[in-house]
Amino acid sequence: MRPSTQIKPISLLKTQTAQVIRRVCEDREPLIITQNGEAKAVILDIQSYEDQQDTVALLKILALGSRQIAAGEVKPAGEVFERLRKLER
Incomplete structure (x- = not known):
């Protein structure tokens, strides 16, 4: 994106709303x-x-x-999977 081409006054939006919206949608900028x-x-x-x-x-x-990792609020993956397997039974 070239910022200098992507800055417009509100007056342009007021007078050419449909064109401005179309351009924004087409350019995805x-x-x-x-x-x-x-x-x-x-x-x-x-x-x-x-x-x-x-x-x-x-x-x-x-x-x-x-x-959560920094605070030690995690469990080993193997422990979690084992617990899930027990829930399935």
């Missing part, structure tokens, strides 16, 4: 919207948004796992 010269919002196509949300969720799971 975020568009930064400015108001009074300041970045105020980011427009993102839905697939990119969902991909980012999935990535954030996975990173949270990894961070939680790392904290």
Whole structure:
């Protein structure tokens, strides 16, 4: 992404909403919207948004796992599998 081509004023969004949305969806690049010269919002196509949300969720799971390992809140895999086998019986 070239940020200089992905920054647009809010007036463009107001006057060309359909075109802006189409471009964001086609390019799959975020568009930064400015108001009074300041970045105020980011427009993102839905697939990119969902991909980012999935990535954030996975990173949270990894961070939680790392904290649990550091705190010693884990059990050996063999012990867990044995316990699961007993539950199946």
